[in-house]
Amino acid sequence: MTTTSTRTLRPIIRDRAGTVEPIPAAIAAITGQPLTAVVRMLSQCIAALKGMSGVQGEVSPEDASHVALHRFGYEPHRLYADQNRHPVVGELLGAYARSPGPCERLLAICESGLAFAFLGDQVGAWTSSAPTTLRALVGEGTLELDAPVRFAMTVKAHRPTPIAAPDHKFLETVAITWPEAAIVDADLMLSLPHAATVASGLDALSHALESLWNVHRNPVSTSLAVSAARAIIHTLPQLLVQPDRPVLRERLATAALQAGLAFSNTRTALAHSLSYDITLKHGTPHGIACSFSLPRIMQLAAGRDPELDELLLTIFEVSHIDDAVASLSAFLEGLGVSVDPLTYGIPEADWNERIAQALAGARGRNFIAAT
Ligand SMILES: [Zn+2]
Numbered sequence: 001m002t003t004t005s006t007r008t009l010r011p012i013i014r015d016r017a018g019t020v021e022p023i024p025a026a027i028a029a030i031t032g033q034p035l036t037a038v039v040r041m042l043s044q045c046i047a048a049l050k051g052m053s054g055v056q057g058e059v060s061p062e063d064a065s066h067v068a069l070h071r072f073g074y075e076p077h078r079l080y081a082d083q084n085r086h087p088v089v090g091e092l093l094g095a096y097a098r099s100p101g102p103c104e105r106l107l108a109i110c111e112s113g114l115a116f117a118f119l120g121d122q123v124g125a126w127t128s129s130a131p132t133t134l135r136a137l138v139g140e141g142t143l144e145l146d147a148p149v150r151f152a153m154t155v156k157a158h159r160p161t162p163i164a165a166p167d168h169k170f171l172e173t174v175a176i177t178w179p180e181a182a183i184v185d186a187d188l189m190l191s192l193p194h195a196a197t198v199a200s201g202l203d204a205l206s207h208a209l210e211s212l213w214n215v216h217r218n219p220v221s222t223s224l225a226v227s228a229a230r231a232i233i234h235t236l237p238q239l240l241v242q243p244d245r246p247v248l249r250e251r252l253a254t255a256a257l258q259a260g261l262a263f264s265n266t267r268t269a270l271a272h273s274l275s276y277d278i279t280l281k282h283g284t285p286h287g288i289a290c291s292f293s294l295p296r297i298m299q300l301a302a303g304r305d306p307e308l309d310e311l312l313l314t315i316f317e318v319s320h321i322d323d324a325v326a327s328l329s330a331f332l333e334g335l336g337v338s339v340d341p342l343t344y345g346i347p348e349a350d351w352n353e354r355i356a357q358a359l360a361g362a363r364g365r366n367f368i369a370a371t
Pocket of ligand 1: 203206207272286290
């Protein structure tokens with residue numbers, strides 16, 4: 001199946017800074033290409049059109065959009081508005097509703113410069129990442145039915161085009177990745193296999209602990225993280241024995257959500273910084289790569305901040321930090337996760353060097369003992 005064969009508009013992948021412009025957003029909703037790729041493609045198309053003989057002055061947005069859509073694998077099908085026909089949005093949508101064609105996405109650029117992507121009664125616009133409905137967009141006043149339309153055409157996919165990789169560096173460093181809603185449905189997780197249950201549960205535990213030994217820790221992230229870590233430690237072993245109990249799935253899903261909210265405040269730290277290389281080189285699943293080192297990292301963090309030590313003692317219900325470290329090691333090994341770096345291709349002799357490198361990275365610098 002190609003990514004162009006679905007009957008829905010695509011979420012707009014906002015992987016660039018600044019305000020989202022309506023035309024690139026509409027093209028992103030049609031094609032599924034991240035905004036960075038759409039904006040880059042539009043400027044390449046404008047440059048290419050300027051270089052063509054016969055194109056004088058400014059390149060119109062409709063010409064640039066038309067070429068960009070073509071390069072993304074979409075060919076024009078029907079033209080509803082051009083320099084001779086300027087329907088208002090209501091008329092345009094009436095004509096489109098009468099003959100939309102199968103899977104034809106409609107790009108409409110208004111005289112005002114606003115642009116929308118339509119597919120059936122779904123609408124993609126710069127105002128939200130997810131496609132919304134015609135009724136909702138008209139209701140909130142973003143889409144005005146009497147606005148004059150400058151250009152409108154339907155397009156259909158004519159060749160599969162790979163979706164460009166989003167600009168992850170931007171997505172990871174700028175807090176634009178806040179979702180508008182999270183659907184936590186434990187029933188969907190009932191069939192999650194054992195290995196993925198372990199890895200995702202431990203990833204969530206790592207998120208919780210990493211937000212605690214973190215220079216950005218704050219009272220809100222702390223309470224979420226402590227509650228999440230305690231719940232994961234209590235629930236994960238039970239869940240692995242009874243994987244089809246919805247109540248346990250739900251408890252773990254809630255804890256993972258709390259851990260996610262905690263580290264969205266702080267970012268992750270040393271264990272994550274160490275993990276990426278291990279995953280890339282050895283294919284170790286993320287949740288294992290970012291959690292096997294947690295006992296060692298807890299030992300490093302210990303004694304730096306009395307409040308942190310206290311929190312860790314609370315989580316593991318022990319009275320000395322060495323016991324918390326031992327308890328976490330036993331917990332991981334009980335789940336079949338080795339805490340020996342050699343298992344992941346790192347000889348003991350290289351460990352300190354790895355830690356030093358990781359501490360110098362962006363996430364490593366979040367670690368409480370880094371300074
Ligand atoms: Zn993670």
